[in-house]
Amino acid sequence: MRLFTPEAMREADQKAVEMGYPSLLLMEWAGMKAARVYQELFGHRPAVVLAGKGNNGGDGLVLARHLHLAGVPVRVFAAEGQGGDALLARRALEAHGLEIRPLEEAIWNREEVLVDALFGTGLKGPLESFHAGLVERMNASGLPILALDLPSGLPFTPHAQATATVAFAAFKTPHLLHREACGRLFLADIGLPKVLLEREDLPEIATPEGLLPLLPKRPLTAHKGSVGRVGVLGGYRGEGLRYAGAPVLSALGAYRMGAGLVHLVAPEGSPLEPLEAVFHPVQVPALPSMRVEALAVGMGGGPWGREWALKALEARLPTVLDADALHLEVLEAYRKAGVPTVLTPHAGEAGRLLGMSPEEVAKDPLRAAQTLAERTGLTVVLKGNPTVVAQGSRLSVNPTGNPALATGGTGDVLSGVIAALLAAGLSPFDAARLGVYLHGLAGDLLAQERDVGLLAREVAEALPKARRALSESSIPPWRTV
Ligand SMILES: NC(=O)C1=CN([C@@H]2O[C@H](COP(=O)(O)OP(=O)(O)OC[C@H]3O[C@@H](n4cnc5c(N)ncnc54)[C@H](OP(=O)(O)O)[C@@H]3O)[C@@H](O)[C@H]2O)[C@@H](O)CC1
Ligand SMILES: Nc1ncnc2c1ncn2[C@@H]1O[C@H](COP(=O)(O)OP(=O)(O)O)[C@@H](O)[C@H]1O
Numbered sequence: 001m002r003l004f005t006p007e008a009m010r011e012a013d014q015k016a017v018e019m020g021y022p023s024l025l026l027m028e029w030a031g032m033k034a035a036r037v038y039q040e041l042f043g044h045r046p047a048v049v050l051a052g053k054g055n056n057g058g059d060g061l062v063l064a065r066h067l068h069l070a071g072v073p074v075r076v077f078a079a080e081g082q083g084g085d086a087l088l089a090r091r092a093l094e095a096h097g098l099e100i101r102p103l104e105e106a107i108w109n110r111e112e113v114l115v116d117a118l119f120g121t122g123l124k125g126p127l128e129s130f131h132a133g134l135v136e137r138m139n140a141s142g143l144p145i146l147a148l149d150l151p152s153g154l155p156f157t158p159h160a161q162a163t164a165t166v167a168f169a170a171f172k173t174p175h176l177l178h179r180e181a182c183g184r185l186f187l188a189d190i191g192l193p194k195v196l197l198e199r200e201d202l203p204e205i206a207t208p209e210g211l212l213p214l215l216p217k218r219p220l221t222a223h224k225g226s227v228g229r230v231g232v233l234g235g236y237r238g239e240g241l242r243y244a245g246a247p248v249l250s251a252l253g254a255y256r257m258g259a260g261l262v263h264l265v266a267p268e269g270s271p272l273e274p275l276e277a278v279f280h281p282v283q284v285p286a287l288p289s290m291r292v293e294a295l296a297v298g299m300g301g302g303p304w305g306r307e308w309a310l311k312a313l314e315a316r317l318p319t320v321l322d323a324d325a326l327h328l329e330v331l332e333a334y335r336k337a338g339v340p341t342v343l344t345p346h347a348g349e350a351g352r353l354l355g356m357s358p359e360e361v362a363k364d365p366l367r368a369a370q371t372l373a374e375r376t377g378l379t380v381v382l383k384g385n386p387t388v389v390a391q392g393s394r395l396s397v398n399p400t401g402n403p404a405l406a407t408g409g410t411g412d413v414l415s416g417v418i419a420a421l422l423a424a425g426l427s428p429f430d431a432a433r434l435g436v437y438l439h440g441l442a443g444d445l446l447a448q449e450r451d452v453g454l455l456a457r458e459v460a461e462a463l464p465k466a467r468r469a470l471s472e473s474s475i476p477p478w479r480t481v
């Protein structure tokens with residue numbers, strides 16, 4: 001599945017029309033599918049439809065007609081000046097005898113549900129004056145808001161804060177970068193010819209169907225030496241072993257992702273955990289002899305991070321570089337050596353590598369991840385919400401994960417997860433996007449019971465369940481209608 005920009009969506013729309021597909025059909029399906037979602041969520045609760053003068057408003061007018069036909073009480077407030085399909089939608093609604101009042105008169109009462117059909121992908125800049133005020137009034141109403149295509153105002157502020165959003169034809173960038181404003185996500189197939197949605201040049205949204213074939217198989221004859229062995233190198237002896245837990249969590253992540261054996265190389269005095277690991281206590285960063293197929297390096301490494309990474313490079317094995325191992329000269333050495341490498345910075349670490357502030361990185365994570373991948377020549381996992389995986393010109397946006405994961409050590413777990421998948425033979429890009437998806441899914445499964453107060457080790461423990469959910473019939477974090 002591809003992530004569209006509003007411009008790419010418009011192009012698809014235009015191409016459909018050039019192919020002879022009537023755009024009015026798209027609008028009809030959009031409004032009809034959105035009316036279906038409305039009824040599923042709110043039953044016969046009365047609706048107030050707020051429609052702009054563009055095609056997003058047109059979708060709202062179609063929805064109003066379908067709700068009316070289904071016996072749902074509807075009041076419609078619409079901007080003047082529709083043209084094209086939206087004007088036809090307006091006439092069709094009027095033909096049913098429904099009154100359309102000016103948008104300026106929009107009011108609502110406590111029983112109603114607001115349908116936000118003010119602006120979609122055609123918005124050119126931040127909402128101002130009347131529209132800004134209207135959206136703020138909608139948000140302050142406390143009423144449920146069903147947004148058509150996009151919460152109006154996105155990607156700018158102010159914007160509608162939707163209870164649920166029905167995206168038409170495909171997800172667009174704001175759906176994933178401003179997830180919070182969208183509420184529950186629905187994806188409506190509105191009959192756009194499928195070829196127009198297959199755009200390899202656009203970022204992918206990782207989906208269960210796309211990832212399932214990547215899951216390493218476990219044959220009957222598997223043994224601990226055949227399913228991928230991981231070496232974890234990290235920790236720092238100074239400061240009283242302050243981050244001694246980080247390599248342990250990485251090892252747990254690797255085991256729970258299916259590694260057959262995990263070797264743990266850490267400073268003397270580090271906890272001998274997990275019990276299942278093979279321990280290599282060291283005085284200074286070193287690469288002991290061990291039979292492994294991939295490495296996770298740098299977790300809790302503090303000032304030793306650079307040295308851990310340079311020692312690890314001697315193994316010439318697929319490697320995950322995390323946390324304190326993330327230095328430009330280290331990345332350059334890995335690139336030069338041609339070692340398959342995945343780096344896993346969060347916005348702060350990526351900002352440091354790119355010479356940007358963490359806020360700038362978080363504002364456009366797709367661009368930041370791609371820039372870092374291009375500059376380093378390595379595979380980048382830019383962690384956050386959403387997490388973005390980049391390699392060369394390939395981009396994959398991860399839809400799983402939630403703020404319950406915002407707790408110390410979950411990133412360490414992820415480094416072990418990706419290393420286990422590398423050790424199982426996956427390419428860096430595949431190990432990264434599958435690992436990130438399962439790690440996020442583990443967090444999502446846990447958040448169903450406990451959305452705050454998770455421990456990183458519990459995320460590791462939930463990985464087998466996430467793996468099973470993916471291999472059975474995993475449900476993506478949106479509903480297709
Ligand atoms: N394939 C699909 O996905 C399909 C998509 N469809 C739907 O079409 C939607 C896109 O429709 P769209 O292009 O008509 O734009 P839309 O969002 O209605 O807004 C345009 C209006 O906003 C105005 N305006 C702009 N900026 C402004 C500002 N800052 N402040 C104030 N006003 C501003 C602008 O004014 P203008 O600049 O023209 O004067 C114009 O009047 C899309 O989201 C989906 O819902 C379906 O119908 C069918 C298939
Ligand atoms: N709000 C959030 N939504 C989704 N995932 C999150 C959120 N906050 C944190 N995460 C995930 O949790 C992990 C945190 O990693 P990191 O910041 O390196 O933590 P640590 O260094 O403590 O291990 C990342 O995988 C990140 O994507």
Ligand SMILES: [K+]
Nearest residue numbers: 116119150152
């Ligand atoms: K909208």
